[in-house]
Each structure stands twice: as structure tokens, then as C-alpha cells.
Amino acid sequence: MTLCARVLILCSVCIAGLDAAEIYGILPASTAVTPWALSGQPQTAHGEDLYLLINGGAELVIEYGFQQAMLAEYGHPDGGRVNIEIYEMDDSESAYGLYSLKKGRLSTPWPVGQEGALDDYYLNVWKGSFVITLTGLDQRNETRAGLKLLAAAVSAKIPSSGVLPGLLEKLVPLFVEKPSIALIKGPLGASNRSSFPVYPFLAPATGVILKFPDGEMMIVECSAAKSEDEIHKNLSAAVARRKDLSWQTNRDSSMILQDRSGKLFSMIFKPPIFYFSSGETALKKLDIIRRALEGSN
Amino acid sequence: MKNKINRRSFIKTGALFGVTSIIAAPTILDAAGTPDVAVVQGTDSFASTLKAVRKIGGMKRFVKKKSKVVVLANVQRSNPGAYTHPDIVRAVIRMCREAGAAKIHFLSSLPETNWESTGLKKVLGEEEAELIILGNEKDLYRPIAVEKGVALKEARIMRAFYDYDVFINMPITKDHAGNKFTGSLKNLMGINWPMNNRTFHKPNWATDPDAIQYLDQCIADLNTVIRPDLCIVDATEIIITNGPFGPGEILTPRKVIAGTDRVAMDAYCCTLWGLDPKQIHTIVLAHKHGIGEIDPKKVNIKEFKA
Numbered sequence: 001m002t003l004c005a006r007v008l009i010l011c012s013v014c015i016a017g018l019d020a021a022e023i024y025g026i027l028p029a030s031t032a033v034t035p036w037a038l039s040g041q042p043q044t045a046h047g048e049d050l051y052l053l054i055n056g057g058a059e060l061v062i063e064y065g066f067q068q069a070m071l072a073e074y075g076h077p078d079g080g081r082v083n084i085e086i087y088e089m090d091d092s093e094s095a096y097g098l099y100s101l102k103k104g105r106l107s108t109p110w111p112v113g114q115e116g117a118l119d120d121y122y123l124n125v126w127k128g129s130f131v132i133t134l135t136g137l138d139q140r141n142e143t144r145a146g147l148k149l150l151a152a153a154v155s156a157k158i159p160s161s162g163v164l165p166g167l168l169e170k171l172v173p174l175f176v177e178k179p180s181i182a183l184i185k186g187p188l189g190a191s192n193r194s195s196f197p198v199y200p201f202l203a204p205a206t207g208v209i210l211k212f213p214d215g216e217m218m219i220v221e222c223s224a225a226k227s228e229d230e231i232h233k234n235l236s237a238a239v240a241r242r243k244d245l246s247w248q249t250n251r252d253s254s255m256i257l258q259d260r261s262g263k264l265f266s267m268i269f270k271p272p273i274f275y276f277s278s279g280e281t282a283l284k285k286l287d288i289i290r291r292a293l294e295g296s297n
Numbered sequence: 298m299k300n301k302i303n304r305r306s307f308i309k310t311g312a313l314f315g316v317t318s319i320i321a322a323p324t325i326l327d328a329a330g331t332p333d334v335a336v337v338q339g340t341d342s343f344a345s346t347l348k349a350v351r352k353i354g355g356m357k358r359f360v361k362k363k364s365k366v367v368v369l370a371n372v373q374r375s376n377p378g379a380y381t382h383p384d385i386v387r388a389v390i391r392m393c394r395e396a397g398a399a400k401i402h403f404l405s406s407l408p409e410t411n412w413e414s415t416g417l418k419k420v421l422g423e424e425e426a427e428l429i430i431l432g433n434e435k436d437l438y439r440p441i442a443v444e445k446g447v448a449l450k451e452a453r454i455m456r457a458f459y460d461y462d463v464f465i466n467m468p469i470t471k472d473h474a475g476n477k478f479t480g481s482l483k484n485l486m487g488i489n490w491p492m493n494n495r496t497f498h499k500p501n502w503a504t505d506p507d508a509i510q511y512l513d514q515c516i517a518d519l520n521t522v523i524r525p526d527l528c529i530v531d532a533t534e535i536i537i538t539n540g541p542f543g544p545g546e547i548l549t550p551r552k553v554i555a556g557t558d559r560v561a562m563d564a565y566c567c568t569l570w571g572l573d574p575k576q577i578h579t580i581v582l583a584h585k586h587g588i589g590e591i592d593p594k595k596v597n598i599k600e601f602k603a
Contacts, residue, residue, distance in 0.1 A: 135376050
């Protein structure tokens, strides 16, 4: 059976809790995305085999809780090309986390899946436990239109949906001007988005990083196993290794640091939540955020 | 190769005597005015590449007549700014041919699909260079003791790699999810066994505060046993977020960088998007190993227009 035939048959299969072969079924049939058509053979990976498919950067996807992935390319008769990456993650929180990291800082919301983010030449989609990334490989107008067409077709093949992670549900309503928000589930995601290496001392934990024009805020829900003393001790040791920082306050629950330029960094641990803030906007928002999170705990 | 009579025979001899570390400080040309690193900016990447290599002494400095050349390009993904540009690869093949190379081979452990979708397979075909794709079978990779390794004690390098006289490293510089930066140093993971590359991550990497630095240390360690004769870095169109796979935010410095000092070249490249080389662990650790110079004041880097 040819690959295209296999794709067409599997396209009609209901997708829920996909096994290895069924991820092919998410690819849209050419009849649904005319005149776009699958070009070449899709590549797939399961679990740690992702290292072989994504030679560099796979660990970030695995950190979020990875199940399987498929890479495919679609072509337009006039020469346009679009790469499609489909990632099935452990659950919708894992998928949202990866999506939040992959979408661009200046992306525009796009109505596809549960949430879509359109950038210059690519489109990221979150739906249930899936993340879909579509990349236009040229500047043609039909390629940009193709991104949207293919995204909608792939998304329609995913019947499941998920809920926004709890931390985000509480945080998002607090902002009129939405900051760039990333959900983190491990040290790579944290180091990718945060300029300050505090997360590894809190791991394993889920958190969010909010980026503002003048700084950032990291909010992490620590496991019960992390004691206040342990976190304080580890952070103090880490700061001691940084020659560019000096203490303003160093108490168990509240630590304030200053760098050489005078910029302030605040760290507060109110178990189980740890807050790291830098820059004026984050520091100003800290009280409101703490009330929203701690008030509901 | 000016500084090595025959790298292949040296490695073979070294292996016999249990000597595997072939690192040495980068060669500094004695010709007055020749830069250690040449940076050429222009919209024509092919022309920029020719000029960058010419400015550091020309391809004949590195490729002698009848020598066998192996090239390591980055074919990560066909996403924009994520792979070595075909025009740069074409220019390098032509220069090697003109210098009298008997063979020009590209080694890869990534599938042919990547070479097709990036347009690099077409270029190799047109320029009559050969693409050799290795599988992931352990036997295809030779165990190499990393004597100076702080974290990495054994590398597994493609056996085929040792069949050549000249090694040209051709990365694209870009963002990396783990290290924040990738360039000449990290590209060498491309000739190491993919399964061995996994050991660059600590078993408990998800919770160990030192895990990311461990990866950086492994990359620096790997660089102590492999030395490219020439590095040509693509900094024409690069992703500065969501690397190394992309898609991500694109920067277009339109630069091609040629030289032999991997550390100096990486230190230069990371500044293209505002990173401080002293904050990039791989660069710092490679410098500590004596692989190259991190201080730009101690390196003769010259910039040119194409």
C-alpha cells in the first residue's frame, strides 16, 4: 500500500489516544487542502527516539512530557512549501507548555485549535494533548495562506481538547496588556526563557514565566518535599557564586538582590509557591499576583 | 595542511599508542596582515564565502592537491535559518575542487530527507560532491578516549571520518534550547554517535541544577579530540529563538565567517544577537581547555564587505 493510500485510509479513522500508526491519520488528505499535497514521506518518532528525529533540541520537548511526533512537508503546485510538525504530549498541560515556549514573542492570536499563534512565517497551534507547528519555507502569499489552511485541517482531525493549566487560569485575567507567558516544566524551558538561574533549585516543579519589557516574573509551584530551609540554602549558595550580585535582604522567606547596574531581583517563597521578580513592572504586579494565588490556596 | 603532515596517519599512529587527544592551539598565520578570522558581509552568500576564505589565506592553505576532504554541514531541518545555506556549501566545494581535492565527501547521520528538503543534496549533486549517510549502528562509530575530558570520557566518532586528510566544519550559528547558542564547537556533535550524544545529558538532567553546564562541558570535551582544519560559519540568516530546530525569530546578519579558532569564532558569532561569550558555558569551557581564544582583543578578527 502506498503511503498516500495509507494516509487517506487513516484519515477516516477516529483519533483518540493515538497509537504509533494512527498519528498518520492527523495529516490532512490532499482533497481537504487542495491544491496542497503531501510531499515525500513523513518521519515519526516515539519517546526517546525523538533524539534521532530532532538532532539537537529534542531534550526540551522530552522535558515537557513527550509521546510521539511526526514531521511532514506539504507542497503547492506553484512551488510553495510548508513543514508540519505534530507533537503528541503526555497531556494537555504538557502540550500547552511546549506550545507556549514555541510561539513567538510577537505572535498574533489566530483562531485555530484551542489557541493559535501566528508569526511572520510560522503558526503554532495548541489543541488537547497536541502541539502543531507549521512553517512556511518561502515568502509566497499562497504559502502564508497555506499555513492557515493546513493548520485548520490538522486541528480538525484532533477531536480531544484540554484545559488551560491552573496557574495560567488564575494569572491571565490579571493583565490587561497580556505579557508573554510561558509554562515551564523543567530546567531547559526555564533557562530558555529566564535570565536568572533559580529554577533548577526548585525542580521538579511546574511554573510560569511572564516577560515584561523591563523584566520578568517566574512563579513556581514547588513540591511539598522542598523545604523553605533547603531552598533558601541552595539559593544563597548559588548567589554567592555570582560576583555581579549583592544582597539587600536575605531572610528565609524573602530575598532581595541587586546587580551592578542597580536592578533589583526579588525572591519570595510562600510554600508551596516561589516567586522571582525582576524589573519595575514585575515588582509592581507582585502583590496583586500573590493575592490571586495565595488567596485561593 | 600546513600544520599537520598527515592527520589520518597521525590519528592511526596515535590510536595505536593510546594517544587520542589531537588538540593543539589554532594555527596563526605568519603572513603579515592575514586575519585569524575573516568576516564578510553581503547579500551574495556564495561571493561572501569565497572572499572570507581568501582573506584567511585561501583554500590551498588547507586543502593540498589530491587530498581527501570531509565536510560537516548542519542539515538540522529545512526551517529558515536552521541549516547551512546551500550557496555557502557550493562555494566551499568549488574552492576545494580548485585547490585540487581528490575527494569531497559530506558525512551525516541525519536522513537523506533532510538533505533533500534543505536543497543541499541538489547542490552536492550539481557540484559532484558525495554524500555519505551513516546509520546509527554502534560499529560505524569508533570509540575515542577523551583524555582531557572533564565530563565526557569516551566519544564515538564516525569511523569513516578518519579516512580523510582535511576536515571542514560548516555550522550555521543560531539559538539553542539548552545552551542558548550553537556554532562551531557544538556542530562537532554531528560526527559523534547520536546515542553517545545522549550521554551528554546527565541521567537526572531534569532535576540536577548542573545539568545544562554538564552538556556544555561534554561539548567542550569532545572538541579536545577533534580539530577542524577550517571552520566556515553561516551567519547569513539565523534563528535567534526556538533553536536549533526552529521555526523562530530570524536575524539576517548576512555574514560568512572563516577561520580556524573555533572558540574565537563562536565568541564572535554569539555577539551577533547580543549574547556575552563569557556567559556561554561551552565557549568558556572550550577556552579553558586551550582550544581557542575567548578574548576578542587577542584575536585578529577582520570584517569586510563582499
